[in-house]
Amino acid sequence: MDIRKTLLFEEHTALNALMAPFAGWNMPIHYGSIIEETKHTRTAVSVFDICHMGEIIIKESPEKSSFGRAVTVPVGEMKIGSCRYGFLLNEEGGILDDLLIYRKTEDEWMAVVNAGTADQDFEIIKKRAAGAEVSDISGDTAKFDIQGPGARDVMKKIAGPDIEKLGFYKFGIFDIDGEKHIISRTGYTGELGYEIYIPNGKAAALWREILKSEAVKPAGLGARDILRLEAGLPLYGNELTPEITPFEAGFERFINFERDFFGRDALVKKREEKGGKKLFGFEVDSRRTPRHGNKITVNGEEKGIVTSGAFSPHLNKGIGFGYFEKFEDGEKAEFDIDTGRGMIKAKIVKTPFLNETSLKK
Amino acid sequence: MEIKEGYFYTKEHEWVKIEGDTAKIGITDYAQHKLGDITFVEPPENGKEISAGSAVTGVESVKAASDIYSPISGKVSGFNEALENEPGLINESPYDSGWILEVKIKDESEKEKLLTAEAYREYTEGLE
Numbered sequence: 001m002d003i004r005k006t007l008l009f010e011e012h013t014a015l016n017a018l019m020a021p022f023a024g025w026n027m028p029i030h031y032g033s034i035i036e037e038t039k040h041t042r043t044a045v046s047v048f049d050i051c052h053m054g055e056i057i058i059k060e061s062p063e064k065s066s067f068g069r070a071v072t073v074p075v076g077e078m079k080i081g082s083c084r085y086g087f088l089l090n091e092e093g094g095i096l097d098d099l100l101i102y103r104k105t106e107d108e109w110m111a112v113v114n115a116g117t118a119d120q121d122f123e124i125i126k127k128r129a130a131g132a133e134v135s136d137i138s139g140d141t142a143k144f145d146i147q148g149p150g151a152r153d154v155m156k157k158i159a160g161p162d163i164e165k166l167g168f169y170k171f172g173i174f175d176i177d178g179e180k181h182i183i184s185r186t187g188y189t190g191e192l193g194y195e196i197y198i199p200n201g202k203a204a205a206l207w208r209e210i211l212k213s214e215a216v217k218p219a220g221l222g223a224r225d226i227l228r229l230e231a232g233l234p235l236y237g238n239e240l241t242p243e244i245t246p247f248e249a250g251f252e253r254f255i256n257f258e259r260d261f262f263g264r265d266a267l268v269k270k271r272e273e274k275g276g277k278k279l280f281g282f283e284v285d286s287r288r289t290p291r292h293g294n295k296i297t298v299n300g301e302e303k304g305i306v307t308s309g310a311f312s313p314h315l316n317k318g319i320g321f322g323y324f325e326k327f328e329d330g331e332k333a334e335f336d337i338d339t340g341r342g343m344i345k346a347k348i349v350k351t352p353f354l355n356e357t358s359l360k361k
Numbered sequence: 362m363e364i365k366e367g368y369f370y371t372k373e374h375e376w377v378k379i380e381g382d383t384a385k386i387g388i389t390d391y392a393q394h395k396l397g398d399i400t401f402v403e404p405p406e407n408g409k410e411i412s413a414g415s416a417v418t419g420v421e422s423v424k425a426a427s428d429i430y431s432p433i434s435g436k437v438s439g440f441n442e443a444l445e446n447e448p449g450l451i452n453e454s455p456y457d458s459g460w461i462l463e464v465k466i467k468d469e470s471e472k473e474k475l476l477t478a479e480a481y482r483e484y485t486e487g488l489e
Contacts (some may be wrong), residue, residue, distance in 0.1 A: 034423045035398040035449070222397075222423060287401040287448070289421050311400035311423065341419060341426055342403075 006051045007142060007200050011207055015218055023116035023237075025052040028220040035313045037223035041189055042314060042357065045148035046219035047210045054118025055141045055197065056111040056125060060132035067109065070128035070262060071099065072246070072255050078103040083169045083184055086254060087246055088113075088121055089263030093270055094242040095249065097121050098234070100186065102171055110182070110197075112143075114236045128262060142203035147193035147227075149358035150215045155194050157213060158206075159183055163194075168360055176206065188224060190231025192358040226310045229319060231359075232281060232351030238292060238307045239279055239321050245270055248323070250279050277304070277325040281351035284318035284337065284344045287311060295338040296322050296346075306337060312353060318344065319353050362485065363390045365456045369432065369472055370481035376456065377432045377475060379466070384433045387460040388420070388451060391485050396422040399451045402444040405462050409437045413471055418462065420451070431464060433471050439463030 004025045006012070012019060017028035028049060030037060040046055058067045062076045073086035080103050088096045097117040102110040113121045118138055126134040146154055155163045159174035163183065166172055171184030179202070187193030198206055210216055225235070234240050240249055247270060257268055270276070284290060290309030295302050309320035337344040364370075369377040374392035378385040393399065405418040416428040417437065440462050444450060451459035476484060 030397070033398055033452075035400075226423075287421075289400060289423075289426070291426075311421070339426065 004052070006049055007203055008049050008051065008207055011204055012049065012218075017218070017220060022221055023052060023114065025115055027052060028218070030220040030222045031218050034220070034222035034226065035311075037217065037219035038226045038313050040217050041148045041191060041219055041223060041227055042354075043149065044215045044217070045146060045150040045154050045213070046189075046223070047207070047216055048145040048147065048219050048221075048224055049207070050143045050145050050195070051141075051203065052115035053143055054113040054115060054121065054136070054138040055143070056113060056118075056122050057135045057137055058109045058111065058125065058129060058132050059107055059134075060129065061107050064131040066131035067125070067129040069260055070125050071101065071111070072261055072263075073099075073101050074256055074259055075101055075103065075109055078109075080105060081170055081172060083171055083186055087240075087251070088124060089246075089261070089267070090242055091263060091266060093245040093247075093263040093266035095236075095240045095244055095246065096124065096242055098236055098240055102182065102184065104182075112195075116237065140200055142198050142200050144196045144198075144203075144207065144210065145187050145189075145193060146196065146210065146216070147187045147189040147191050147219075148215075149192055149361070151192050151194055151358075154210065154213045154216055155183070158196075158210065166194075177202070188231075188233060189227035190233070190352060190354060190357045190359055191227075192361055225308075226312065229308055229310050229321070230312050230314060230352065230354045231357070232353060234279070234321065235308060244323075247271060248277050248279060277323045279307075279321060279323055280348050281321055281353060282319070282335075282346045283312075283315065283349050283353070284320075284346045286344065287317060288339070288344045289318045290320040290322075290337045290344060290346065291339065294340070296324065297336045297338055297343075303335065314354055318346075319349075320346075321351075362394065363456070364478050364482050364485075366478045368456065368478060369475035370478065370484075371430065371432045371475060372484060373430050375430060375432050377472070378460075379469075379472060382466050382469075383438065384435065384464045384466050385460050386417075386429075386432060386462050386464060387455055388429065389481070389485075390455050393452050393455045393459075396420070396424060396427060398423045399448040402441075402448045402451070402461060404440045404442075404445070405437045407437055407440070411435065411437065411464065413474070417464075420448070420461075429461060432475055433464055433466055435464040435467040437462060438465045
């Protein structure tokens, strides 16, 4: 497959970004230091180029609700101007993708999906939502995330004072440079933040405009990965895969089983079965970094696998997510991680790893 | 990229500064750039006998874990303890405050096999 280039490639190169492939796209990993960009996001404001993610528009009269059956989100119950997190499941209840759904009008929604799964998601939604008009606008849509405790001040300059009224997980249509664009109060960092959707042609000018704010620095996907992990958020492909159900990933509270959706019957059946694997957050007792694919062991016996790991610059220790299998109660509180270059001691902790953030301020 | 005159180098991107019978060892500016932010440095075992080219300790960065190979044979005689809490010193100052370990040199003639600053510069230019 040809690697796709973000339309801001020249902007990133001018900022000395290290570019590398991610989900089929050549994306900025960092602009000098992943750790500095992570810290800057938690203390000031960062802008992230997230143009690789996919956007799908679904138009359907709410009575038909074929789109509502395609995903775990009760899209017909959503308030206009709100966002909901959910999943696209296969018939076995496995996670084909995690997505954020925006209700734009009575009969129009936007689904924001992962880059690597965008094409497949579009085909599946189109097939399942047979009564709906489904279009993929990813190719024409650019997306930036503005994240950090100072994000609101930056957004006021870009989109006007009304942005102040925008609540958590809400979105609005705002005027930027004489044109109307979607801005939501969402993100993937655990900080106060916004996501902006604009047409490709406007992207480079807006990117430069955002970077004019003194508080703002660009941050790459390296910092984004540490930030989302510290915030206790899963990454598709790591914590979430077609072999994992929302139960195993700990997301049952996001799902209403009273309604009908693809994968529901299999999930209900699995809910009744006891045991199975379970996602946990853990921290290690040193600065050592657990990494994706490391084995989790208890008394030398393999009990699970690390799905994500990073050095947290805010906790000054390694943190991660992992799945445990075949464990007894009480057995999993403390365990070892085999890095392939030595063992690390770890223990289960509650997520998010960081609590005192600007997320809901 | 900085390369310090008077130091010796390896193709694995370690540097050696020889002071009497002791070799001070670290990683080069080129290496710290490639690794990214260093997050952990494993203290080597003090007094351990090592031979040139063998792994003596390891560093972890935001990207990966890597071995540090000793450029010279001898006995581990020191570790830069400042790295325990501030491994980022390797990024900030790879040739000075970011040094990693000291080795009591067993055979001084081994330094003939190491690269000079000039030879290391040529070598890294060929890698770009």
